[in-house]
Amino acid sequence: MAERIPCKTEGCSSTILPATAAKTGGICMPCQQEQVRQEQQAYIEQHRKTVNLYEGLTNLVDILKVMHAQRTYSPLIQYVDYPHSKEHIYVSLTAAEAEQMLKFAVELLDAGNEDEAEQILLSLVCYRNDDISKVLPKLIERDMYYPSILFKDAPPEIRERFLQQVEWDDDNRNHILIILSWIGDAEVVRQFEEWRLHPPKWAGQLFVNPDVYALEGGWELASNEKKRDLISERCYAIRLTEEQPILSVAETSAAHFLKSSNSNCPWCKRKLTILMDADTTHPSLAYLGLPMERLQVATCEHCGGFSTIYMELDQQGEPVWSRFNQKPDYLPNWDDEDSNVAVEEIKLTLSSEPHSPYYAATWTLTQQDSQIGGHPSWVQDADFPHCPCCAQRMRFIGQLDWADFDKYGEGIFYMFICTEDRMTATLYQQS
Numbered sequence: 001m002a003e004r005i006p007c008k009t010e011g012c013s014s015t016i017l018p019a020t021a022a023k024t025g026g027i028c029m030p031c032q033q034e035q036v037r038q039e040q041q042a043y044i045e046q047h048r049k050t051v052n053l054y055e056g057l058t059n060l061v062d063i064l065k066v067m068h069a070q071r072t073y074s075p076l077i078q079y080v081d082y083p084h085s086k087e088h089i090y091v092s093l094t095a096a097e098a099e100q101m102l103k104f105a106v107e108l109l110d111a112g113n114e115d116e117a118e119q120i121l122l123s124l125v126c127y128r129n130d131d132i133s134k135v136l137p138k139l140i141e142r143d144m145y146y147p148s149i150l151f152k153d154a155p156p157e158i159r160e161r162f163l164q165q166v167e168w169d170d171d172n173r174n175h176i177l178i179i180l181s182w183i184g185d186a187e188v189v190r191q192f193e194e195w196r197l198h199p200p201k202w203a204g205q206l207f208v209n210p211d212v213y214a215l216e217g218g219w220e221l222a223s224n225e226k227k228r229d230l231i232s233e234r235c236y237a238i239r240l241t242e243e244q245p246i247l248s249v250a251e252t253s254a255a256h257f258l259k260s261s262n263s264n265c266p267w268c269k270r271k272l273t274i275l276m277d278a279d280t281t282h283p284s285l286a287y288l289g290l291p292m293e294r295l296q297v298a299t300c301e302h303c304g305g306f307s308t309i310y311m312e313l314d315q316q317g318e319p320v321w322s323r324f325n326q327k328p329d330y331l332p333n334w335d336d337e338d339s340n341v342a343v344e345e346i347k348l349t350l351s352s353e354p355h356s357p358y359y360a361a362t363w364t365l366t367q368q369d370s371q372i373g374g375h376p377s378w379v380q381d382a383d384f385p386h387c388p389c390c391a392q393r394m395r396f397i398g399q400l401d402w403a404d405f406d407k408y409g410e411g412i413f414y415m416f417i418c419t420e421d422r423m424t425a426t427l428y429q430q431s
Contacts, residue, residue, distance in 0.1 A: 007031055044075045052080040060089055061100045068116050087367045090127040091355065098130055109138050121150055122362055129356040133158070145175035148216070149361055152182040159183050163191055173202065177210060181217030189227045196221060215382040218375050220393055230384050231396050235359060235374030236284045237351040238398070240405055254279045255372070257348040257400065261319075265300035267327055273301045274319075275400055275413055275426065276372070283354070284372040285397065288419050292317030297397070297415045299426035303331055304413065308385050313422040322423065324388035346405050360399075363431070369401035369412060376414055377401065379429040387418035387425075394418045394425055403431065 004015035008026040016028045024032040053066045067086050071079065082089075093101065101120055108117035124130040131153040139150065140158070151158070159180070166176045180188050195203070195210040203210055214220050215230070222228035238257060255278035260271045276297045280290040288295075298319040299309045310322035350372065360367055361375035369377040376382070376396050384393040394416035402409030416425040 048076050048078055050078045050080060054080065054082050060093055061097050061104070064089055064101060064120075065104065068119060070116070085366065086123065087127050087359075087365070090123045093128070098124060098128060102130070102132060102135065106135060106138065109135075109142070114142065114144065118144070118147070118150075119365075122147060122365060125150055125152065126358045126360075126362050126365060127356055127367070129358055143172065145172050145179060147362060148175055148178040149182050149358065151179045152184075152217075152358075154179070154183050156185075156187075159185065159187060163187070167200070167202070170202070170205065173205070177206075177213040178216045181213045181215070181219075184214070184217045184219055184227065189221070193221055193225050215384055215393075216378075218382075218396070220384070228393075229395075230393060231357070231375050232284070232287055232373040233357045234284050234287065234354055235357045236282075236354050236372050237359070237368070238348050238370035238372065238400065238404075239351055239368065241347040241349045254282045255350045258346050261298050263298070263319075263321065265303055266321060266325075267303045267331060268300060270300065270302055272298045272319075272321075274298045275415060276398060278350075278372065282350070282372075284350070288395075288397075288417065290317075290419060295397075295417075295424075297417075297424045297426065299413065301413070303328075304426055305411065305428040305430070306331055308425055308427045310388060311424045313424065319424060322388070348405065363412075368404040370399060370404045372398035377412060379412060379431050383414075383427060383429075385416055385425045385427060387421055387423055389421035389423060390418065392418060392420075394423070401431075 004017060005021055005026075007014045007016055007028040009028070009031040012028060012031055014028040014030070016024075020029065021027075027035070054063060057063050057066065063082060064086065067082065067089075090098075102124060105117040105120040105124075108114075108120070121132055121135065124132060126149070132150065133153045133155055136151060136154055136158055139145075140161075154162075162176050162179055162183075166173055166180070169176060180191075192211040192214055199209060211221050218231035219227050219229050238255075255276060256274075257276055259274045259277065261274050263272050264270065265272055274296050276295070278285055278295050280286070280288065280292060280295050285295060292313070294317055296313075296317060296319050298311050303309065307326065307328045310324050311319035312322045314320055348370070354373075357374040359374060360369040360371055360377040363369065363377040363379050376399055384396060386392065387394050395418070396414065397417050398415045399412050401412045410431045411428055412431060413426050413428050416427075417423070
């Protein structure tokens, strides 16, 4: 066997065969590969060009078209980011400019660019709550039934079409039921109630009963056969304090987020986290008619990822660990793991102005999702927990997306309340 010789790279302890040394100049293959990588990186840095696709553009529609356009990646090109986010620009559009974007989306559809058209339509619907019903026939022509939220403002004739189509279209039935849940008008409510009382033959092909699809649209069938909303249309963003304009003392004190509680989790013994401590007279919560001055929603940010956590509100509105909490069969050994987020270091506040209730309804768009009110950003299926006291589904009141304020954060905590039984709940979906 040939004698191995040491690699010539300073600090490398590897040894190599003489044949390898002859090929690499006396260094081991990992060092040779690193040398090639460094040479490539040096070449890229020397020849890389900075390209500003927005240079000279002042029209917001033109800027958005550039943002939506697909780019060919090249390590030799470094694109300049626009100083404002895509969602910020959509909110800033005039009605005429929004109409131009809608027209552009139609042009993209006609050209076969469905993906880019879909992103524009979603942005108009979610960020602006615009009515795009005149485009819906084109989506139907192309069997584009997803994302279903695009059909939320569908006129009666399209709703009737879907009520008929759901009876025979096995391939698209799931999407059509979600579309109907987003439409959610009186006729849809009547039909969902009919399906609840008399399940159709095709219901056996579904994982849940047809009426349960109403949850995707943020409502359910109440016991009186009427529609019961599970969300609030009044929606305020939760943002890092440093990203917000200077707020008044009243605005700053309206809500606090991510504070350590004085109580410990009975399961893992770590401090509970107060996800939200908010003034109950704030417009985002006033509709609840709560008797206490402030609403606190607490959870265990460690165990809460594995089970719905209920808290009972005492007479002062303080959250107390609920007797209804059920410890899951599996919980990690937290002694061996670090906390993801140092909550006390994160300073969050409510925005001073409301935004669209659908702003964060589509999790796959680029916006930040943390908010009080509005529609949840479901990562998985819609999941409104049942109150353990009255068995009613609990109302959604807000959510915190860890990715909004932690570079390596992920997952969303959703917050719910049953006002009748003074019970809050949190659940988590992994992103």
